[in-house]
Amino acid sequence: MLKQFTLAEIADFLGAKYQGENIAVTGLNTLEEATGTELSFLANPKYIKQIETTNAGAVILHENHAQAVKNAIISDNPYFAFARCMGLFAEKEGFFEGVSEFASIHPSAKIGEHCTIYPFAVIGANVEIGDNCTLFSGVYIGEHCHIGDNCTLTPNCVLMSRTSLGDNCYLQPGAVLGGEGFGFVRTDFGIQKIPQIGHVEIGDNVEIGANAAIDRAALSKTFVNSGTCIDNLVQIGHNVQIGKECLIISQVGIAGSTKIGDRCTFAGQAGIAGHLKIQDNVTVGPQGGVVKDIAKNSVVSGTPSMEYNTYMRHSILQPKIPDLFKRVNALEKQIEKLEQEINTKK
Amino acid sequence: MLKQFTLAEIADFLGAKYQGENIAVTGLNTLEEATGTELSFLANPKYIKQIETTNAGAVILHENHAQAVKNAIISDNPYFAFARCMGLFAEKEGFFEGVSEFASIHPSAKIGEHCTIYPFAVIGANVEIGDNCTLFSGVYIGEHCHIGDNCTLTPNCVLMSRTSLGDNCYLQPGAVLGGEGFGFVRTDFGIQKIPQIGHVEIGDNVEIGANAAIDRAALSKTFVNSGTCIDNLVQIGHNVQIGKECLIISQVGIAGSTKIGDRCTFAGQAGIAGHLKIQDNVTVGPQGGVVKDIAKNSVVSGTPSMEYNTYMRHSILQPKIPDLFKRVNALEKQIEKLEQEINTKK
Amino acid sequence: MLKQFTLAEIADFLGAKYQGENIAVTGLNTLEEATGTELSFLANPKYIKQIETTNAGAVILHENHAQAVKNAIISDNPYFAFARCMGLFAEKEGFFEGVSEFASIHPSAKIGEHCTIYPFAVIGANVEIGDNCTLFSGVYIGEHCHIGDNCTLTPNCVLMSRTSLGDNCYLQPGAVLGGEGFGFVRTDFGIQKIPQIGHVEIGDNVEIGANAAIDRAALSKTFVNSGTCIDNLVQIGHNVQIGKECLIISQVGIAGSTKIGDRCTFAGQAGIAGHLKIQDNVTVGPQGGVVKDIAKNSVVSGTPSMEYNTYMRHSILQPKIPDLFKRVNALEKQIEKLEQEINTKK
Structure with a gap:
């Protein structure tokens, strides 16, 4: 987690308002695990008690809960606002740029602009790759493959x-x-x-x-x-x-x-x-x-597979099947006895 | 699909006869999807209606159905004839030949004739590899491995x-x-x-x-x-x-x-x-x-696992198990009632 | 299996005594498959008959069975003694030493002492690797990873x-x-x-x-x-x-x-x-x-999932469920008949 934003910057990114101190936010976490420089969120009211004990530096929450914390971003949908923040903090995977001289690229392959090809990637004959693609090490692209724009093929x-x-x-x-x-x-x-x-x-x-x-x-x-x-x-x-x-x-x-x-x-x-x-x-x-x-x-x-409701009823009854066998055994004995009694009376 | 054969060449390959025009066949496909330069097949008579609507350039079929299409190869077993054609059209995977200077091959490894070793393959100490083998990129062969003739190890x-x-x-x-x-x-x-x-x-x-x-x-x-x-x-x-x-x-x-x-x-x-x-x-x-x-x-x-017929009967009855519980519940009540009636009469 | 030890050396390694000839042991195997230069073991007395027919050069066994074979190592726990011998005969995987010039190692990566890095391994930016680690070919270590001491990452x-x-x-x-x-x-x-x-x-x-x-x-x-x-x-x-x-x-x-x-x-x-x-x-x-x-x-x-004993009873009865349906069908008919008989008598 190397990125860092102020609470105001994040609120601005979300098109939302913030309250409290404009702290520097170094990461995102759950209410339970967040530290004093991390932003968390309250989406499900059943977790509201965690608000009292969280160490989070700030919380994204609905305005109904705004008075529960000092530093907050107010949102109608705290979960999605938080998910958008995850995109903000996400780091692009990888550390290499350009086309490695240690990649093996067939002369007939056509590679678009701004592509990253790691060492030890292999690109075959008559391959076409679009723009802005990243091929990590150990990737193999067989002959006559076609890859569009903005694709990422991670290692191997x-x-x-x-x-x-x-x-x-x-x-x-x-x-x-x-x-x-x-x-x-x-x-x-x-x-x-x-x-x-x-x-x-x-x-x-x-x-x-x-x-x-x-x-x-x-x-x-x-x-x-x-x-x-x-x-x-x-x-x-x-x-x-x-x-x-x-x-x-x-x-x-x-x-x-x-x-x-x-x-x-x-x-x-x-x-x-x-x-x-x-x-x-x-x-x-x-x-x-x-x-x-x-x-x-x-x-x-x-x-x-069966229809879901049938499956659920079956699931609940399944452990009782051994008992059902016992019950049928008992019924068979009872009915035999009854039949004898009735026959005796005839 | 880069290969191409005439209908006569394919019939010859199969040891079969053809009828109609000696078209150039560029590929193989199902009756439903074949185009005018593709060869298809009719094996299961239940698909015979597709013969009427197919765009296939030619069809492999039994002589019983020979009059249904113009261009055809006649075969006693159209499915296997078609499968053999798939071998005819199959391209050997890969684009590289020889032993790459960018492969890592231990000096003690023995490699047979006509082998292909891609860049970034690794072959360890005391490995023995037969003739006509292909090792793609990213393949790792540990020490003391033994590989016979005509083996293919695809990437990684x-x-x-x-x-x-x-x-x-x-x-x-x-x-x-x-x-x-x-x-x-x-x-x-x-x-x-x-x-x-x-x-x-x-x-x-x-x-x-x-x-x-x-x-x-x-x-x-x-x-x-x-x-x-x-x-x-x-x-x-x-x-x-x-x-x-x-x-x-x-x-x-x-x-x-x-x-x-x-x-x-x-x-x-x-x-x-x-x-x-x-x-x-x-x-x-x-x-x-x-x-x-x-x-x-x-x-x-x-x-x-159980014997297949038992399993099939069980499978059919499984969704009815919740209902079986109800039926046993009902039986228990009925029999209790009957017992009371009989006891009352005593 | 390239290693070889005398029976005395193995007994010494185990802190145990041996009897019979101090043969050269070239490997380990089961009683059934062992050859005359291999060491086997007898842990479960139900396999004692295999002692009579084994070709094993020597056997690890309890002193109660010591007279059954000529060459033996005596142990209170033959299974664990044998498992320890497996460690003795195990070869360290791999054939390469040092850091390959054909590995791709980011300048910012810190690598401990006595590490082995195979050709075509990739180590990213800001990676930290401890001492005595082995990274085989095709391994990719992304940026900011941290690896402790004595770790082995096999190929890919x-x-x-x-x-x-x-x-x-x-x-x-x-x-x-x-x-x-x-x-x-x-x-x-x-x-x-x-x-x-x-x-x-x-x-x-x-x-x-x-x-x-x-x-x-x-x-x-x-x-x-x-x-x-x-x-x-x-x-x-x-x-x-x-x-x-x-x-x-x-x-x-x-x-x-x-x-x-x-x-x-x-x-x-x-x-x-x-x-x-x-x-x-x-x-x-x-x-x-x-x-x-x-x-x-x-x-x-x-x-x-259900409690294990319930599951076992269910497992045994499961194939009998189709039969249970028949039995309930029969009960329903019987009880209907009884009800009619009783009603008739009223």
């Missing part, structure tokens, strides 16, 4: 041949795009490999997590549309198509040829089988296993 | 010391072989680390996925036999032994010392506990959790 | 900016620390990115697995305390706090802001939701899904 990211990225994409370390799809078919005469001759296409404003893998298509393309954010260690199979503004959380796996609509959210470790259609605005719970098509706006959970 | 693959690969192996980017097995034992006096002094041995014709991890053995070796294909982000623990021609789909985890037979298929995200014996031809469903030995030819699914 | 590990490691840490290949946390919030006006301005802090004696990912915090820090061991392909979300001496097995995912106590064990593929408190000494079973706080010393399993 790999784009295999013919992968394309739109503008403003950010790849966390170790992400692999365009590896060969798992095209193996078991036949009577052994495993047949189906060569994967498609590619990967990524839209604009896409973020891809550390050590995630997006396979290239068997034919045509694997596609991730603009605004979608993919977390660490996610697997996207060949020919998958993902819509706009989806959130794919860590360790999710999506099998081949599945089509996913816009604004879907898949929670951590969920698995989506192949050749399915998941429509817009679908939410899949953590560790959920989706094995059939899902209609738009659905919220599903469990394995195999 | 790592072989730690003493790992051996057979012939014709293909490693997707970021795969890690020979990392230390997780040899930690919790004892009364803290966690004890058990040094892992074994290694990893891989057979011939093995493919390993992006960012997959195969740990070296505590003693002796972790072993993957010939023809087995391992997908992205798979974890293989120390001392695991995997047979021939297995398909291990993405994100599967296999815990230490488990032995797996030949021709097993583990679907995505399945987990196999340690110290088990999984016999030949076993299939484990997606997200399945195997905690006991499995007999040959079994198909299992679920967590803990 | 990445520390993004401001990450700190304590002493004696070991990172397996491809581990990524300090990647940006998944700070995306879906709002009415699209996905908002919350910049992640915190960092990652790792204690002493921590091991981190191949291709694992530990995200940096939104604010403050993501923290892994001393002695904790993290396996391959594990995901640790932003602001997670993990206590001392935990074992986090392969493919586990821990979502953001969850706090974990000391000495917890999470088995493979378990998932822990965000914002939870898991107290000391908690064990979570394989593939378990934890969605609520867990009290200390608990053992839980299943999804959603």
Whole structure:
């Protein structure tokens, strides 16, 4: 945290007012952990008690709580104001500028203006890279790849041949795009490999997590549309198509040829089988296993996935299933006894 | 897609006949997506309606459907004929040839003929590499590793010391072989680390996925036999032994010392506990959790895994379990009432 | 396995006695696989029959079994004695010494004594590295990182900016620390990115697995305390706090802001939701899904996780659930019939 702003500068940046002393703010933190030179925020009124004990130098809060602290920035939406401050304090990752003489760049590659290429990055034949891109060390860009403007590929990211990225994409370390799809078919005469001759296409404003893998298509393309954010260690199979503004959380796996609509959210470790259609605005719970098509706006959970309310009822009852077996055992004995009694009376 | 063949050349390659115009074919695609210079195929008769609307320049199909299109290649098995064409159109990955002066190769390493070593690859002491191998940038080969002929290690693959690969192996980017097995034992006096002094041995014709991890053995070796294909982000623990021609789909985890037979298929995200014996031809469903030995030819699914038919019945009934609780509640009340009525009559 | 010791030297190292011939021991192995120059061990009496057929040159065993073999080392705890021998035979990974002229080291970086820096490692601005550290090829250390003494970062590990490691840490290949946390919030006006301005802090004696990912915090820090061991392909979300001496097995995912106590064990593929408190000494079973706080010393399993004994009973009964439905169907018919009979008699 090397940056520093005055409280007045921050208020000005937010288009908001401040009260109290115009202190120098050296960082941002939670009410619980903030020190005397840090700015914090109060968004959820249930944390209001922390206001009394916080060491924060100043707090962003709603005017309803303005008298609770001395130094404050007043905001209608303290959470978003604080999130904007996080952008203010964020440091651009990296320490190198220009194009390193220790990068390996094929003569046929075209690189835009104001790009940063770290030592030991490799750029292949016929690659095209837009303006203002940053390629960290260990990045490999295969032949015929196309990268838009303002993209960042952090260390050890790999784009295999013919992968394309739109503008403003950010790849966390170790992400692999365009590896060969798992095209193996078991036949009577052994495993047949189906060569994967498609590619990967990524839209604009896409973020891809550390050590995630997006396979290239068997034919045509694997596609991730603009605004979608993919977390660490996610697997996207060949020919998958993902819509706009989806959130794919860590360790999710999506099998081949599945089509996913816009604004879907898949929670951590969920698995989506192949050749399915998941429509817009679908939410899949953590560790959920989706094995059939899902209609738009659905919220599903469990394995195999079911409608959310059913899943929640099932979840609560699941630990009581052993007891249910006992109850059915008892019922069977009771009914046998009753039958005997009735037969005796006949 | 830079290659191009005439329809006659492709028919010749397949040992098949063609009909219609001898067009230039620039690529391969599905009936739905193919353009006028692309070749497609009809394997499953249920897609026959797509023949009417496809823009494909030509189609591989069975002679029963030959009159449905003008330009065609006639085949008894259109799917496999098409798969062979994919091999025809596949481009060899990469753009570099020879041994880069910017690779770091230990003087004691022995490298076969016709190998390609990219810039920034590292080859350690006493390594032996066969003929016709390709090591991309960022690859690290630890000391005493042995690599057969015709192997490809794509960018940023790592072989730690003493790992051996057979012939014709293909490693997707970021795969890690020979990392230390997780040899930690919790004892009364803290966690004890058990040094892992074994290694990893891989057979011939093995493919390993992006960012997959195969740990070296505590003693002796972790072993993957010939023809087995391992997908992205798979974890293989120390001392695991995997047979021939297995398909291990993405994100599967296999815990230490488990032995797996030949021709097993583990679907995505399945987990196999340690110290088990999984016999030949076993299939484990997606997200399945195997905690006991499995007999040959079994198909299992679920967590803990059960026989497939049982799993399917369970899957269908699972969402009805909350209703089953209600039904048992009702039965208990009914039977209590009946008991009272009978007692009253006594 | 290049090292070699006499049986007497090994006995001396263990502070134990040996019997038989003072053979040269070239390696360690199981009773089943050991050859005539290898040392094995008998810890569990159920393997005593293997003593009769083993080819091992010598065996570490309890004096109760001393007469079963000719060459032996006598130990009260053969397993731990053998584990110590594994340390004796373990080779230090790597083949390079000194600081490579082909590493890229920022002039402002401070590097301690006796460090090994491989070719193609990158060390950023204002980095501080202690003594006796080893950085393999492809390692990237972002600006303002701090690394203690005796740390090993194997090939292609990445520390993004401001990450700190304590002493004696070991990172397996491809581990990524300090990647940006998944700070995306879906709002009415699209996905908002919350910049992640915190960092990652790792204690002493921590091991981190191949291709694992530990995200940096939104604010403050993501923290892994001393002695904790993290396996391959594990995901640790932003602001997670993990206590001392935990074992986090392969493919586990821990979502953001969850706090974990000391000495917890999470088995493979378990998932822990965000914002939870898991107290000391908690064990979570394989593939378990934890969605609520867990009290200390608990053992839980299943999804959603339940108390271990309940889970085991549920696991056994789960395949019988389809049958339970049939039994309830039958009861409903029986009771209907009984009701009719009783009503008829009225």
